[in-house]
Amino acid sequence: MVLYGVAALALCMLVGMIIGDLIGVLVGVDANVGGVGFAMIMLVLVSAWLRKKGLFPKPSEQGVLFWSALYIPIVIAMAATQNVAEAIDGGPMAILAGVSALVAGAALVPVISRIGEKSEPLPPMTEKEKQEV
Amino acid sequence: MELVAGVLERNGLLFAFVVVGAMMLISGWLSKTLTRGRLQGSAIAIILGLVLAYAGGIQTGGEAGLADIAIFGGLGLMGGAMLRDFAIVATAYGVDLQEIKKAGAAGGLSLLLGVIVSFIVGAAVAAAFGYTDPESMATIGSGAATYIVGPVTGTAVGASSEVIALSVAAGLVKAVIVMVGTPMIAPLIGLNNPKAAMAYGGLMGTTSGVAGGLAATDKRLVPYGAMTATFYTGLGCLLGPSVFYFALRFLFGG
Numbered sequence: 001m002v003l004y005g006v007a008a009l010a011l012c013m014l015v016g017m018i019i020g021d022l023i024g025v026l027v028g029v030d031a032n033v034g035g036v037g038f039a040m041i042m043l044v045l046v047s048a049w050l051r052k053k054g055l056f057p058k059p060s061e062q063g064v065l066f067w068s069a070l071y072i073p074i075v076i077a078m079a080a081t082q083n084v085a086e087a088i089d090g091g092p093m094a095i096l097a098g099v100s101a102l103v104a105g106a107a108l109v110p111v112i113s114r115i116g117e118k119s120e121p122l123p124p125m126t127e128k129e130k131q132e133v
Numbered sequence: 134m135e136l137v138a139g140v141l142e143r144n145g146l147l148f149a150f151v152v153v154g155a156m157m158l159i160s161g162w163l164s165k166t167l168t169r170g171r172l173q174g175s176a177i178a179i180i181l182g183l184v185l186a187y188a189g190g191i192q193t194g195g196e197a198g199l200a201d202i203a204i205f206g207g208l209g210l211m212g213g214a215m216l217r218d219f220a221i222v223a224t225a226y227g228v229d230l231q232e233i234k235k236a237g238a239a240g241g242l243s244l245l246l247g248v249i250v251s252f253i254v255g256a257a258v259a260a261a262f263g264y265t266d267p268e269s270m271a272t273i274g275s276g277a278a279t280y281i282v283g284p285v286t287g288t289a290v291g292a293s294s295e296v297i298a299l300s301v302a303a304g305l306v307k308a309v310i311v312m313v314g315t316p317m318i319a320p321l322i323g324l325n326n327p328k329a330a331m332a333y334g335g336l337m338g339t340t341s342g343v344a345g346g347l348a349a350t351d352k353r354l355v356p357y358g359a360m361t362a363t364f365y366t367g368l369g370c371l372l373g374p375s376v377f378y379f380a381l382r383f384l385f386g387g
Contacts, residue, residue, distance in 0.1 A: 076182045086301070093259070109322040121326045122325060
């Protein structure tokens with residue numbers, strides 16, 4: 001049943017969001033702290049456990065993979081609904097602040113990547129994978 | 134014509150699927166013919182989306198880009214926070230737990246550094262433009278973190294509404310630039326493995342920016358970057374009006 005996969009995914013997300021909101025209340029900030037992150041970790045653990053028990057058959061898996069595949073189209077829709085006009089309206093100061101934050105952060109990526117065990121680069125994508133979005 | 138527009142408005146989400154499908158088709162074709170596949174189709178589609186969002190915003194004066202035009206309203210649902218986060222969580226299916234464990238410490242540190250660096254850089258830019266009171270510097274610095282942290286900090290410390298608007302603009306600029314710029318800087322900063330993606334998510338923090346940017350770079354990196362980015366806004370809201378504001382007051386008086 002495809003819906004079992006979708007339902008499991010939705011349940012993970014809702015539980016993650018509740019945890020994120022609860023942490024927000026506990027530390028006294030008006031924001032969801034890490035809800036998506038908790039939901040992702042939960043999905044990884046729950047699906048691995050269910051698969052091991054043989055309780056996550058192919059159709060259920062399809063329900064999760066469908067939403068995973070819709071991710072890029074959804075991001076494109078998100079891009080088309082950003083408040084780009086206001087971002088540009090903010091003038092040179094807003095643009096400089098945003099760009100500098102990106103540059104300073106990006107410069108730190110190689111430094112932080114050196115901490116801990118090395119992570120191998122992913123194998124190059126095939127031409128087919130590249131176009132398959 | 135009105136009849137067709139009515140149908141499209143009433144079935145907004147379905148029309149959004151068609152619109153995005155068309156955008157991806159055009160972008161895929163542009164990617165193959167103009168760049169010979171060097172710039173990925175999804176990267177072009179995201180840039181195209183941002184351009185359309187700008188056009189929509191200019192046309193209507195609204196806040197939701199193209200979605201402010203009635204027949205494109207469905208894009209707001211399709212690209213809204215609920216479905217976006219749902220799809221991001223789904224990408225975690227099949228991630229490697231070993232990779233996450235490997236990057237745990239680096240991911241945590243990247244978050245803290247990312248928030249602090251954005252605060253400092255944003256506050257410095259604010260000061261350079263003449264906003265030297267601690268309230269304005271804290272607010273604009275927070276906006277350079279994300280466009281949610283800016284208003285949260287600004288309201289808490291009592292910054293002027295003009296400064297709060299600027300902080301939102303700074304955050305929006307960052308989100309847009311991260312979306313467009315990630316594929317270009319990825320080779321320079323070694324952004325080709327899960328651990329670097331987790332560090333990147335923590336350092337940038339804008340979930341929409343990181344989600345779009347990594348999708349345009351290598352979609353397999355998305356879950357790792359999104360996982361850390363999701364903690365960033367909360368941490369920013371925690372530190373902005375407290376530690377960061379008091380540090381600025383201590384340094385610059387007020």
